[in-house]
Amino acid sequence: MSFSRRQVLAGLAGVGVLGLGGTAVRYWLGRPHDLATHDYQLIAAPLDVELVAGQPSTLWAYGGQAPGVELRCRQGDRLRVRFINQLSEPTTIHWHGIRLPIDMDGVPYISQLPVRPGEHFDYDFVCPDAGSFWYHPHTASSEQLGRGLVGPLVVEEREGNAFRHERTLCLKTWAVDEQGAFMPLLVPREAARAGTRGRLATVNGQPRPVVDLPAGEVVRLRLLNVDSNITYTLNLPAAEARIYALDGNPVAPRGIPAKGLRLGPGMRVDLALRVPASGELALRDGPLRLATLRAVGAPAEASDWPAPLPANPIAEPDLQRAELLRFNFEWAASLADPADPVYWQINGKAWQSPAPGCAAQPIARLRLGGHYLFELRNLSQYLHPIHLHGMTFKVVWSDRQVIEPWYTDTYLLGKNETARIALVADNPGLWMFHCHVVDHMETGLMAAIEVA
Template identity: 70%
Template sequence: MTFTRRQILAGLAGLGVVGLGAGGARYWLGGTLDARTHDYELIAAPLDVELVAGHITPAWAFGGQVPGVELRSRQGDWLRVRFINRLDEPTTIHWHGIRLPLEMDGVPYVSQLPVLPGEYFDYRFKTDDAGSFWYHPHVASAHQLGRGLVGPLIVEEREPSGFRHEKVLSLKTWHVDQEGAFTAFSVPREAAREGTRGRLTTLNGKPLPTVELPAGQVVRVRILNLDNTVTYRLNLPGGEARIYALDGHPVEPRDLGKEYWLGPGMRIELGIRAPAAGTELSLRNGPLRLATLKSVPSDEAPGDWPAALPANPVAEPDLEKAEVLRFNFEWAATLASAPGQASNYWQINGKAWDINDKSCADRPIARLKKDGHYIFELRNMAQYLHPIHLHGMAFKVLDSDRKSIIPYFTDTYLLGKNETARIALVADNPGVWMFHCHVIDHMETGLMAAIEVA
């Protein structure tokens, strides 16, 4: 695998428009690289792509492709991204799952001012955790993410991991019709239920692709759910797959089992042993195929299962001395009473976040003491899934009243129907951190709050 830092992301405009000719791109992604100030120059701009054969979708892209260009860093290194906004509206970048200083977190009016059209912002932070992360705006999320502004961010281990081969598979179900035109990203009656689903499921921007794996090798397959709404019920019938990491943090390797529910924002790293050349496996969402994994001849000696990945340096919460805080996620509709006002369908502890009110973060739902130890009891009072995500810090999932949990660190926990789960953390990162459901429709209709650590 090649790892090129100081990569110039200029001139990539052709990548997402195969089949449409050079005229397909509405913007030329230009710019020069100044290696003294940044490693990546990342441009957000409109880009016409062909998701449905023979049709154009007017997507928005990071680095000239959808999903966005893959960014890579190495554990312990700094990642320096000059982000340039060539959209016609303000935006930001949030680095999902990365533990970083508040000023780099990409939340408008909390971390930074929105980046206006034509402006740039330099993001720079140290990547202390190795794993699979991703990036997306935190402004007008339903349509900005919906149009394609989502991309993978991979942080490699300091030392070789034992995997010689790797694939990054980004899942997204687009809100497009049969002719590739966008459909509504958010429909009120859906926002009040499971969230508005798209129609066209893609992996790395393609519906039902074939992914080639070298026969006999154990391949590290990073699967990222970059979708606004869909929980993919991952399974690989007949395949040999082990879970190596969940949402950017290693676990003791174990069998994938029957099915793994990957909610919006979540990631899973599998070791998959590619069978004999010519064999095809079907990576599925429940009964539906997402991709064909095809074994191709390899002249390397057969690989073995690598050992567990090294743990990330996350502080271990002390459950004995932890303070318990309770968070109820409930359905409670308050409909817009004036034009321009948002309807809210969801609340955390009786409070709905108003995405149009820039001062919500001044009223945090909880105040944690810096370096204090906490247990959060998360209670889903509804029948819909809520992938609950916290910025700025990793947390440990302890237990659930619905399923057996092997405790693990994560940034997003998929809270099931009427489930109560307990998570724990050390509040070691000062700031005001968003705490929200990653079903974008839910987050934009109330299911978000700020947690202060000071």
């Protein structure tokens, strides 16, 4: 694949200084006046925020807020984003969960060159599926995601849906101390285990916020885990709520499991919540309160639950003729070289981040249009949210739980679990296949799968 470097910006005329809730914002996102070239202009830049009251933290942010500005488009429409890098180091944007052409996937030296400081890159692709997605770098991921480069992307249903109200809630725990200073974002001994945990849990960048919702209405809550390493166990005690979509893909509406819903890094869930006529509900991660959901306004008359969301146009894999491929996700810390920490591997191979002139060696080669069954084996006691770029797969079996098959781009593989997923290899390219615990990915738990 050949690349051409995008033009270096000849200045940022028109980029002003805005005020956002009392926070100093250096750069902006907005609809451009000229829609001929792009729909959004999205700038990555430093941002000063008080995550800890009275203690400023310098984050890295998209569009002047962290998590980043919510981008929206309609299913089947083209999304055009001019990305401008005003950070001090190269970066990219990966559009997590979107089935798009390989040259828009945002993986450095695999699908594009890194966007260097002061440069821009035009992302331009059609969004074939409706749902809740997100965007983040695929460059120095522990540092860049950890400092705040994450943001939601909502693709609205082509023909609409029965929800009249919705809110997007991004879950992220920050690795900052009591003075707001960043702590180490990747600790080797933690990367070899469950991953480095932050200490300050937030929803939409705020610790334990109060979220106002219309009393008596059924509201669509889009919950996105944009954390680097933490799996949340979500519950809404005493609430009437149903799951309508997992990772952007509709499911038959169902209740939240009694033990809570586990949402690994990169995963999303769309809930229908019937807001009470008055009072408050707690959104919790296990026993920890993440946010308070407060009913406001005159209560609406009781209404039926919305109809199920329409299915996305995903090819159905034929399990009878699918080729079986096996992938072992293994702990390899005992073999690690202190000078080159590699703690994880897939089928005995640890990913080495590519650089200019480095050719990726695919762990598997799939025939374009072929049907495949992947067997995923977790040979460790730690959770691995396994994510595949460029395609959507169907979860069909597990030896640890009863599976009601659904489509997704990320499967949370439990400790010592074996699961099977099925897909049609319908998108040509060299696609990343990795654990979305960023510490695990950064220390070996990633591979490339070629479709040709």
